[in-house]
């Protein structure tokens with residue numbers, strides 16, 4: 315007769331079992347808290363895409379048969395859905411491989427189109443960006459600098475918000491382009507894009523916004539918001555990876571030099587056979603976002619508030635990075651004093667989130683975004699970006715709170731610096747002896 319034991323044999327006692335013992339109500343692990351990095355594809359999006367891999371596999375450029383026409387019809391429908399989400403005309407949407415390509419096309423394409431002096435000379439024109447843009451904007455800006463353009467990188471204040479006033483103070487006679495993200499991908503802060511747009515419209519300066527973290531989460535009306543060029547990406551809005559787009563205003567017309575020559579697709583802005591399945595998925599994701607983003611946003615804001623309130627009340631020396639109000643509803647970035655960042659990440663590995671450290675080839679660098687907002691190296695290393703999504707549940711948030719609080723306390727028990735801090739010693743005034 316076999317004995318049914320309540321406990322599993324030691325060899326089958328897994329990490330997940332251990333967690334369940336400590337947190338009996340643990341949800342399925344690991345929990346995904348990194349929706350700002352990428353989102354799962356919505357099953358409705360996958361369903362819409364599937365026929366375009368097999369039965370309806372035509373090339374929209376094939377003008378002579380049904381396969382081509384069907385594919386073209388699907389792309390047209392997707393284009394309309396994208397346009398509807400952002401208040402654009404469908405002719406203003408260019409499909410690309412994602413926001414990186416869109417940003418490159420917008421920046422380099424506009425800079426070359428509106429340059430004040432020809433290639434090879436200096437003084438080709440002035441461009442404004444900020445120090446906390448995504449690399450997909452910073453690096454094209456740096457390339458343009460080498461090619462003879464002048465770039466001013468605005469340094470935001472500690473709250474991370476770039477205002478119209480800040481832009482106004484650096485505008486010049488020869489400013490041709492302003493490129494600022496709508497919402498920051500690390501701290502979720504929101505820039506004054508409509509006001510910046512209005513400022514530039516009056517002066518005939520082209521405005522590009524990297525809308526990757528904003529579009530599909532928050533309302534956009536490109537005409538009302540005074541935007542000339544806007545990048546967005548499928549995989550941040552429950553669509554597929556490897557597809558995105560660029561909004562290019564037609565009235566008044568914004569022109570771009572294309573970065574890729576060939577078959578002349580996308581009105582010559584972006585040659586190459588269209589990624590029909592991806593585009594259909596992006597279109598569906600936009601349609602769903604339009605219908606659901608407001609409800610999702612309200613729900614996630616409540617969860618994010620709970621997360622922040624619990625962390626900051628249960629733990630001392632814990633700070634939210636970025637402006638307290640002007641922030642995306644689903645994202646928070648929190649620094650924990652007296653904790654070593656790597657140890658914290660190891661301790662909470664059931665929670666899939668991002669840290670304030672970026673891995674470069676040789677070392678762990680503190681995030682340039684946090685540093686750009688005046689956060690010190692130590693606190694930048696010990697910060698977490700937690701970004702919630704459509705399917706994040708309250709149970710998962712509760713679990714994350716319990717995990718983080720427990721582990722931060724545990725790590726602090728090992729920290730002599732934390733002991734000194736608790737004894738009231740001002741660590742900034744301590745003279746450390748070298749051995």
Ligand SMILES: Cc1ncc(COP(=O)(O)O)c(C=O)c1O
Pocket residue numbers: 350351411412413414415448450495497498499524526527546547548558
């Ligand atoms: C603000 C921002 N811009 C651009 C990108 C790049 O987007 P993609 O992965 O579609 O190239 C990202 C993605 O992390 C982002 O967050």
